[in-house]
Amino acid sequence: GQSLEQPSEVTAVEGAIVQINCTYQTSGFYGLSWYQQHDGGAPTFLSYNALDGLEETGRFSSFLSRSDSYGYLLLQELQMKDSASYFCAVRDRRLTGGGNKLTFGTGTQLKVEL
Amino acid sequence: EAEVAQSPRYKITEKSQAVAFWCDPISGHATLYWYRQILGQGPELLVQFQDESVVDDSQLPKDRFSAERLKGVDSTLKIQPAELGDSAMYLCASSQMGVRGYEQYFGPGTRLTVT
Numbered sequence: 623g624q625s626l627e628q629p630s631e632v633t634a635v636e637g638a639i640v641q642i643n644c645t646y647q648t649s650g651f652y653g654l655s656w657y658q659q660h661d662g663g664a665p666t667f668l669s670y671n672a673l674d675g676l677e678e679t680g681r682f683s684s685f686l687s688r689s690d691s692y693g694y695l696l697l698q699e700l701q702m703k704d705s706a707s708y709f710c711a712v713r714d715r716r717l718t719g720g721g722n723k724l725t726f727g728t729g730t731q732l733k734v735e736l
Numbered sequence: 737e738a739e740v741a742q743s744p745r746y747k748i749t750e751k752s753q754a755v756a757f758w759c760d761p762i763s764g765h766a767t768l769y770w771y772r773q774i775l776g777q778g779p780e781l782l783v784q785f786q787d788e789s790v791v792d793d794s795q796l797p798k799d800r801f802s803a804e805r806l807k808g809v810d811s812t813l814k815i816q817p818a819e820l821g822d823s824a825m826y827l828c829a830s831s832q833m834g835v836r837g838y839e840q841y842f843g844p845g846t847r848l849t850v851t
Contacts, residue, residue: 653838664827664842665779672838709778713838716792723792724769724840726778 624648626727628710633733634700642695642708642730650715652722654686654693659729660706668695668708697732705734738762740843742828748849754816757846760809761830767791769840770803770813771827779827785811818850 626646634640644654653672657665669677671686671693683696697704707729716723741760749755761768766787771779782801784792787808796803800819805811815822825847829840 655838664844665829665840666842667839670838711778723781723784726780728776729778 624712624714624725626710626712626725628708628727628730630728631731631733633735635735636700636702638700639696639698640700640732642697642710642732644693644695644710644727646691646693646710646712646727648691648712648714648725650722651688651691652713652715654684655711655713655724656682656684656695657709657711657726658706659709665709670713700734702734702736705732707731740828740830740841742826742843742846744846745844746847746849748851749818751820751850752817754814755818755848756812756814757826757828757848759811759813759828759843761811761828762832762841765830765832765841766808767831767833767837768805768811769829769831770811771829773825773827773845775824782813815848818848820850823848823850 628644655670656668658668659665669684671684676685681698686693709726709729711724711726713722713724743758768785770782773779782796783803785805788805803813825845827845828843831840
């Protein structure tokens with residue numbers, strides 16, 4: 623089966639940089655995704671890494687190391703609106719029925735303070 | 737911008753009653769997912785459709801839950817009878833085939849409270 627670990631909570635100040643780590647155990651790994659979810663809202667896609675290295679999208683970057691089964695989401699120039707839950711999710715091979723599936727971690731609640 | 741539609745947004749029901757949720761994915765998205773999210777946890781996949789066919793329902797409690805996507809477009813998730821432990825957010829998502837198939841678009845969800 624799959625398992626993902628990420629910190630439950632992270633606090634940072636506005637304007638700072640924060641890194642949210644994610645380690646995973648799975649078989650048939652395809653890639654690692656990150657989603658943001660504000661309280662009461664729907665998850666929204668942030669990034670996807672299939673290969674090792676850094677992907678940058680504006681203030682957000684995501685990194686993957688397949689050999690270490692590890693990834694992180696980096697948020698720069700933090701703003702109050704970044705306060706939300708962030709989920710890493712593994713895309714891996716489905717054990718039965720073919721294709722692939724997405725398994726979410728338990729989420730990291732980010733609190734941005736003044 | 738196209739969005740995934742869900743209704744109702746909120747539902748309160750008594751245990752042992754039946755409840756149904758509806759989802760309309762983004763037009764052209766062949767893959768549709770139903771997730772359950774308990775407060776403080778990540779979404780858990782209940783069922784995945786490819787067009788009108790079920791691809792994965794391994795986590796769907798089939799004694800009480802059912803899902804259908806008859807014409808390969810919109811979908812309905814039903815619970816009968818509802819139990820107290822079913823209280824959660826039910827999220828629908830869709831994705832397109834091809835290169836960006838990894839990106840799932842989520843609807844606003846239906847928050848179910850079973851009393």
